[in-house]
Amino acid sequence: MSRFFSPKFETLTPYTPGEQPKSGAFVKLNTNESPFPPSPKALEEGRKELERLNLYPDPECTALKQKAADVFGVNADEIIAGNGSDEILNFAFMAFCDKNTPAVFADITYGFYKVFAEVNGVPYREIPLGEDFSLDPSDYAKTKGTVFIANPNAPTGMAIPVQAIEDLLKSDPDRMVVVDEAYVDFGGESCIPLIKKYDNLLVCMTFSKSRSMAGARLGFGIGNRDIIRDLQTLRYSNNPYNVNRVTAAMGYGVLSDEDYTKRNCDEIIGNREYTVRELKRMGFQTLDSKANFLFTKSERIGGETLYEEAKKRGVLIRHFRTGRLREYNRVSIGSREQMDVFLKTVREILEGQ
Numbered sequence: 001m002s003r004f005f006s007p008k009f010e011t012l013t014p015y016t017p018g019e020q021p022k023s024g025a026f027v028k029l030n031t032n033e034s035p036f037p038p039s040p041k042a043l044e045e046g047r048k049e050l051e052r053l054n055l056y057p058d059p060e061c062t063a064l065k066q067k068a069a070d071v072f073g074v075n076a077d078e079i080i081a082g083n084g085s086d087e088i089l090n091f092a093f094m095a096f097c098d099k100n101t102p103a104v105f106a107d108i109t110y111g112f113y114k115v116f117a118e119v120n121g122v123p124y125r126e127i128p129l130g131e132d133f134s135l136d137p138s139d140y141a142k143t144k145g146t147v148f149i150a151n152p153n154a155p156t157g158m159a160i161p162v163q164a165i166e167d168l169l170k171s172d173p174d175r176m177v178v179v180d181e182a183y184v185d186f187g188g189e190s191c192i193p194l195i196k197k198y199d200n201l202l203v204c205m206t207f208s209k210s211r212s213m214a215g216a217r218l219g220f221g222i223g224n225r226d227i228i229r230d231l232q233t234l235r236y237s238n239n240p241y242n243v244n245r246v247t248a249a250m251g252y253g254v255l256s257d258e259d260y261t262k263r264n265c266d267e268i269i270g271n272r273e274y275t276v277r278e279l280k281r282m283g284f285q286t287l288d289s290k291a292n293f294l295f296t297k298s299e300r301i302g303g304e305t306l307y308e309e310a311k312k313r314g315v316l317i318r319h320f321r322t323g324r325l326r327e328y329n330r331v332s333i334g335s336r337e338q339m340d341v342f343l344k345t346v347r348e349i350l351e352g353q
């Protein structure tokens, strides 16, 4: 820390992204990216914009939002586009939390929520998941504050039904609920239709996982037009050109190619179920995942040992050192070939124990 750094950030602990190794030598199953390239339509639309990069992008992302409105069955003014959904989540912490309205989220969830609360100087409360990592929405109905729920949750992969979210929305119409649907396309149920009925709901979605665009940085907030307008006020006060031309065009392209996304998701789901079965045969217990990753452990090997041994053999998975997570590893679901390399590696590690 330099002597110029504001003391208000003295205790700030930044988010730790998963490793992004420089060499392509790893089978990379640590950051929940898609193993598939972006849709050919996304590439085609994106390429056309390269020669127009001398011009600022449309700050409203008009074409992209209109396309998204058609795909998601909402109006364009019920959508805000962000530089990844992380940016929208950050705006939501800024907009809907303050010292009287703490952020409320699970003790085990997306690690960035805590960082957003800290960097924005808002208090937060963590609600413990159940012994079995289940999330009980009634725990949240009892608290005061803006609720953030990842559904499916990370790193557990477990999902709750839309009905449970609806009950929470209804329990207090003056409470904002932010549902982070980063992984919804892999077997979860989306709350987007509820935005027509509830003005206290913001749904965040990302193009980084099911739509193969993690490197392009694109995400949406979807909600009632008044809350979207609040978020737009913050966006125009931070970075009106937050979504670049190439990315907006790619987003438009991939949303014109929903079959491609659906096919890829079906393949990931198939590979996930296959991997769960094979791991089970080796004695692993895996939480019920509706996401493009698994959270798994075995009595036969410690979480950290498996992570280290797999890395030595060129397979990167994600291990969290904290509390209840230590015995587990989070394994992103890749192509069938990648999963076979992973499974073979685990088998070898167990045999060498």
Ligand SMILES: *Cc1c(COP(=O)(O)O)cnc(C)c1O
Binding pocket: 083, 084, 085, 086, 087, 110, 150, 154, 180, 182, 205, 206, 207, 208, 214, 217, 218, 219
């Ligand atoms: C990956 C992820 C995001 C953010 O993704 P962006 O790349 O910023 O769009 C948000 N929430 C959860 C739970 C995620 O796993």
